[in-house]
Amino acid sequence: xxxxxxxxxxxxxxxxxxxxxxxxxxxxxxxxxxxxxxxxxxxxxxxxxxxxxxxxxxxxxxxxxxxxxxxxxxxxxxxxxxxxxxxxxxxxxxxxxxxxxxxxxxxxxxxxx
Amino acid sequence: xxxxxxxxxxxxxxxxxxxxxxxxxxxxxxxxxxxxxxxxxxxxxxxxxxxxxxxxxxxxxxxxxxxxxxxxxxxxxxxxxxxxxxxxxxxxxxxxxxxxxxxxxxxxxxxxxxxxxxxxxxxxxxxxxxxxxxxxxxxxxxxxxxxxxxxxxxxxxxxxxxxxxxxxxxxxxxxxxxxxxxxxxxxxxxxxxxxxxxxxxxxxxxxxxxxxxxxxxxxxxxxxxxxxxxx
Ligand code: SF4
Ligand code: SF4
Ligand code: FES
Numbered sequence: 472x473x474x475x476x477x478x479x480x481x482x483x484x485x486x487x488x489x490x491x492x493x494x495x496x497x498x499x500x501x502x503x504x505x506x507x508x509x510x511x512x513x514x515x516x517x518x519x520x521x522x523x524x525x526x527x528x529x530x531x532x533x534x535x536x537x538x539x540x541x542x543x544x545x546x547x548x549x550x551x552x553x554x555x556x557x558x559x560x561x562x563x564x565x566x567x568x569x570x571x572x573x574x575x576x577x578x579x580x581x582x583x584x
Numbered sequence: 585x586x587x588x589x590x591x592x593x594x595x596x597x598x599x600x601x602x603x604x605x606x607x608x609x610x611x612x613x614x615x616x617x618x619x620x621x622x623x624x625x626x627x628x629x630x631x632x633x634x635x636x637x638x639x640x641x642x643x644x645x646x647x648x649x650x651x652x653x654x655x656x657x658x659x660x661x662x663x664x665x666x667x668x669x670x671x672x673x674x675x676x677x678x679x680x681x682x683x684x685x686x687x688x689x690x691x692x693x694x695x696x697x698x699x700x701x702x703x704x705x706x707x708x709x710x711x712x713x714x715x716x717x718x719x720x721x722x723x724x725x726x727x728x729x730x731x732x733x734x735x736x737x738x739x740x741x742x743x744x745x746x747x748x749x750x751x752x753x754x755x756x757x758x759x760x761x762x763x764x765x766x767x768x769x770x771x772x773x774x775x776x777x778x779x780x781x782x783x784x785x786x787x788x789x790x791x792x793x794x795x796x797x798x799x800x801x802x803x804x805x806x807x808x809x810x811x812x813x814x815x
Binding site: 477478479482483484549 | 742774775777778807810
């Protein structure tokens with residue numbers, strides 16, 4: 472059975488999985504920073520330009536945005552009344568998050584060039 | 585004992601008000617309901633629901649000093665005075681402490697609270713192993729008093745879309761029943777943004793259940809059944 476409307480379980484699992492990934496990313500990043508501090512700005516840039524770091528960082532921001540989307544969506548579904556306003560408000564928030572995603576992507580790409 | 589009781593008669597009152605009562609406790613006044621029923625002999629316009637007087641029927645759920653409970657199993661000793669009695673929060677008031685449960689039971693009805701199994705029974709009845717039967721413990725005891733649902737903030741915001749803890753506990757009771765064959769449909773039915781997933785794990789429900797049940801754990805069990813279901 473295919474249901475229409477905002478998802479339930481999918482959104483819930485995305486929220487959990489993204490939280491776990493962000494936690495792992497932050498802990499690993501901090502440890503790396505502590506164990507092997509990049510001494511200078513060029514060294515920091517070089518580290519961030521590595522393919523592995525780039526992918527992990529992009530995934531971090533993807534997780535962050537997905538997590539933010541589910542959270543914002545919950546706030547809107549709970550509190551925005553009349554309900555007919557939920558759709559437009561969600562569309563606006565979604566566009567905002569897509570803009571942030573594009574901005575993050577631009578930064579990540581420029582770091583690598 | 586001093587009490588402050590919510591009063592509202594839509595035929596007479598423009599708005600609700602709190603009425604103070606003072607009553608000498610009799611030796612027979614063990615539970616709050618005993619006191620309320622004696623107050624009713626002084627003022628028979630006070631509307632309350634009750635039936636079994638022993639925590640079985642679920643009729644006399646109300647908000648007692650800010651916390652939902654059954655008046656008939658709430659000991660008088662230890663209640664802070666004045667005892668403030670209000671109707672169940674989040675439910676439309678019919679009169680005084682009596683609320684309209686229509687929406688609550690509509691949500692209960694929506695989870696199809698009955699065994700679904702079209703297979704012909706093999707013997708006289710559908711048997712369960714003791715282990716399968718044990719999975720219903722903590723679920724079948726619910727008396728549908730609505731203490732939990734009425735104390736759930738998520739239900740206050742979305743009473744017509746969120747099933748609420750009582751209904752979800754009942755849904756879980758049929759989802760885990762080894763004799764039921766509609767598990768997949770039951771899980772599908774709850775899988776949208778509202779019916780189950782408005783629950784924010786605030787756990788007020790488990791905190792107030794007068795039967796000591798844990799609707800939040802039942803909700804958790806449904807979520808994990810969804811996660812484990814074949815896709
Ligand atoms: S779970 Fe507890 S509080 Fe909720 S309706 Fe059932 S008995 Fe009442
Ligand atoms: S755990 Fe869920 S159902 Fe229970 S009170 Fe909290 S939000 Fe409501
Ligand atoms: S009167 Fe039946 S539960 Fe209290």
